Amino acid sequence: MSEIRRTIDSTDTLFKARYQKECLRVNGFIQWLMVAQWLAGIAFAAFYSPLTWIGNHFELHVHVWASILIGGSLSGFAILWLRTYPTAAHSRHVVATTQMLWSALLIHLSGGRIETHFHVFASLAILSIYRDWTILITATAVIAVDHFVRGVFYPLSAFGIVTESPYRWIEHALWVLFEVAFLAPGCRRLRNDIRELCARQTEIEDAKRSVDLKVEERTKDLVKANLLLAIKTAESEKLALVAKYTDNAVAITDGDANVEWVNEGYTRITGFESDEIIGAPQSGFRSGEQTCPQALSAMRRAIETRQAFNTEIISYRKDGTPFWLAIELRPIPGDNDTTQRFISIQSDITDRVEAERQNKVLQQEIVDASRQAGMAEVATGVLHNVGNILNSVNVSASIIRKQFSNSALQNLEKATDLISEYESSFAEFVQNDSRGQKLPKYLVVVSQSLRHEQSSIDRELSDLTKNIEHIKEIIAVQQTMAKTSGLQQELYARDLIRDVLTANKESLNKHAIEVIEDFADPDPTMVSDKHRILQILINLVCNAKDSLLEAGVPEPTILLRTWTELDHVCFEVADNGVGIQTDNLSKIFQHGFTTKVHGHGFGLHSSANAATEVGGRLSATSAGIGTGAQFVLRVPIKGRTQCDKRDHQERDADPTTLIHSESGETA
Template identity: 25%
Template sequence: MENFTFKKENFNKIFPFYVLLNNNLEIISYGTSFGKLYPSLKKGDSFNENFRIKRPFLDTITAKALSENVNQLVIIECRTGHDTVIRGQFELLDDKFLFVGSPWFISIEEIKSKSLNIFDFANYDPLLDLLQLLKTQEISTLELRNLLKINNDQREELKKEREELNMQSLVASANNNAIIFTTPDAKIFWCNDAYLKLTGFSREEIFGQTPVEIGNNPAIEKEALQKMIDLFYSGKPFDVEITHGRKDGSYFWTRTQGQPVYNDKGEIQQYFAMIEDMTEIKEKEEQLKLLSLIAEKNMNSVVICDRDGRIEWVNESFEQVTGYNIFELVGKKPGEMLQGKDTSPEAVAYLSRQIREGEPFNCEIVNYNKNGKKFWLQITGQALYNQWGEISRFFAIQEDITERKKLEKQREELMNSLEKSNKELEDYAQIVSHDLKSPLRSINSLMAWIREENEGTMTEQTSLYFSMIENKLEKMDSLIQGVLTYSRIDRADVNREKVNLDEIVNNIIHIIDIPSHIKVTVDCTLPVILADRYRMQQLFQNLIGNAVTYIDKPEGTVNIGHNETKAAHTFYVKDNGPGIAKENHEKIFKIFQSLVKNERSTGLGLSIVKKIIDNYKGKIWLESEPGHGTTFFIQLPKTK
């Protein structure tokens, strides 16, 4: 390979944004375009006092720190109010540090504000596309003629830049993008390490081959390939997006930019090409296309905003819900257009914080459409990132939950009304029970006085009538107490404690009146559950008492038992009584329903049982046939 010498002036044309530092990190020289960005900069200035390294972040810039960060992407910014940052690399050059980079611009206006033009950038710099657009929009006819003259002068100067290639190769070696040099007949004679890493080939395998031979792959686009070949052999610069093969048979997407290098006679001496790996960008572009396609078909509203939170795109559903068309929305922040007096400040603060920190967000918020109509939204969204891990835009899905909110409000109002009604019913039941029990107690006292005053003089028939009245009074008292109990069951449990049902049931067996011909048996040890002790007492006392009351056999049996699953307890109360016809299995749980006449029955026992079980979100059912007894099953879900 030939050796080349290098002149500062020519190097400046290819790498206009460079800075050369001595070992004390003092500025020896810098590119003319670099000087345009930082006009207050002078030779001999301290680099450390004028600039900071943003990525990788360095607290203090030292020669040692720079030595440890060569051959990697570095982002620098000015400490003195200039807002432009430069991306590039540091390279050791003898005892000096050479920084070569390119400014980071995001808009034409920013480039114009720096008074830069096309000649302030290297020919292969990606920002040339943006500058070319600026040039096309602004140059006049006179400027165009001057530009043509300058281009001709530049072409003549480029013929003298053969000696630059030695320095250019040095810089290219440190470039993150792949760089190659070829002979005029397209044979590769030099490449940097980045090209080896991207392709997987060794230098021995690459040198002497053409880029087409190295990069050929089954997915290559024939049209793009032919365009690059035609421009190459025409001696023209080229800039194409094309796939490039690897040694292992895979391939990656590239942006390949090349330009000819001339000798003193104006003949093409070699070609210089830079190959940028675009695979991740291409994949994200495809993802964005797919995301937009999905969003367009989504029934919910979808909005995509830039990194500043300004709308870039919305789907048709978003337009329909808000009443705004996409042209009215683009460039605006959703909150500026849609929030109003009933929008929660807490929700707004939450969204702002999540977006600012790049975190996912999910909340409910009140918005207003173009006509001022209020509606509720459920907003779910997240940030999208570029290849450098920086937020590029935000994506959000907005579900209209206005109807759901109306239903929730109606439900809340209904529950409040129901709670009020239940309280009124309970109060009424207590008043009624008190008012009814008072005359009953008076009648009972009168009956006792009459018996006492007429002891020994009442006929047998009169005594029978008195007993019948007393039984009726006792039944009426039980009925009143049952009504009061039934009205109170809907109240939320105040006491939830560990209740030993084995103890509860055995106490009931000893308390209630069980005729001598009936045997009540507990088949197994009953569990301890979390519940209200009084209600469990009511539940089992009613079930066992009901079974005992209706047994019509000479020898009666009542069995109580339990089964358990992971989710629930299931109890049973089984008797050998008269049984219940299938058509009456549901009827018996209704209030004041009794299928047979019995002086001790109020018609409330099973209604109370059913209401208690419903209150615990449990189930009750029975298995029974006339003449073959009845088994009641109670299932109560386990609670923690």
């Protein structure tokens, strides 16, 4: 509705402007006409009635004066009015009135010539140029009024006689009306035609404006599209450069993974030219006897299910040589969420796989060396314990040796020698000899001394035996830990803790370190490598002991705790010793890092590696120096997941999956 209203307003405005322009053009013509009529009137009067005569006297005729003055004032009035109000509607009525008066004047000046009356009708035609029918009415009214006034006040001037019909002015007016009756509709029709033209022009301009707007919008869109196209083209060119010069093979396939396009890298890697591989299935992958069938099946399933797929697999070049190929297959969605294409990015990873293999060997060697080093450290601890025990053994042996060197046996031998000397006269000797009389008492004393000696040696031998038993146990444990079979067996957390405490019992007792055991109930079980776990825990307990000794706390305490966390069994070894600096937490598992005076920086590193080997991880926390430290070992309940095939590593498309856990605070 507002659009129609606006169109109408625009049409009105355009029509008004055009009509005013037309009026101005006609005004110019009218002004020239006024001047021309004035000059013509003067010429008329000068030609027809230049002089008026009285006998043989003459003077300028009144008509000449009338043409000059009346004609001048009429034309001047009209011209001045038009110049003052050029576009006003009343100006046109002034022109109509003036023009009709000019007709009357000219008729007067021409002596009432019938021909001059045509000026009236010509003037009406001229006025119709304005295309304003109302001014024709005005003109008619002026004629009618003129005749009416003349008929009333100067009947002779109008009709030549006073007795002429008083309604003859109506006849004259009717004749004018007769013409006006034709001119007025014509004016109205012309005016309507112009208005119609304006309406059409408005519509055309509106349409043009609308088209211009659309063109402008379309142009903007095209500019944007061109800009986007340029950007895309630049990207495409760059992608083309990537596709052309990358060492990777890039293949674009249809929805069934049949090759549609390959880059030059594909030819470099596989040896197949583009035209040789177009249409090949499985994105151009060529399998062979060394190809992992599981990986191949997985790739086929991924193609069938239109899923993304990553794998590293052995493929075959055109010349039949196998090589390691990393394949990254990505579905490209089309319309209606269907996979329209696949893009397969393949890279030759033979060198990398070989390097990884060598790295694995090297890592295994490092692990073995670490293990040996750890074991050596453990062995050192064991030997230390054994040494402590051997001190006791040595003391016991010294006591026994001292006992033997100061033994009462010599006194007994003296007594027996004296008895042997007086064997024949032993009775007399006992009775008469003073020495003989003391001999019984002497023997009693020797006997008591020997009994006491026996008792002392028994006691020392008992300790010695006990200590030797300890050594035997320590060595037995050491022998147990020395076995690196990697045997996966069912283990009980409580048993493992007790084995650890047994290995460190003497040392812990010696330094009066309180051990608090906090076992989960039920006792957690796991399938893992017992010896590696023992190695880790003994090392942690030894470190805790050393930390407590270094801190010299009044109540040294070690907390041993077990619990189950999801699919892991957790062991915590916590102490209230010196603790660990926050900065060192991130380095504590590094090889060679130690805070001990006589440490080697290998124990925790070895323990961390052992934790990784069993599929778990080792972490440490401490609030800082003087706050103690907590070490937590997490061991998977179901043991370490192992890949059965060395040549196959299938991963999920999500690259965030962890395949290795380094021990540490954040590991």
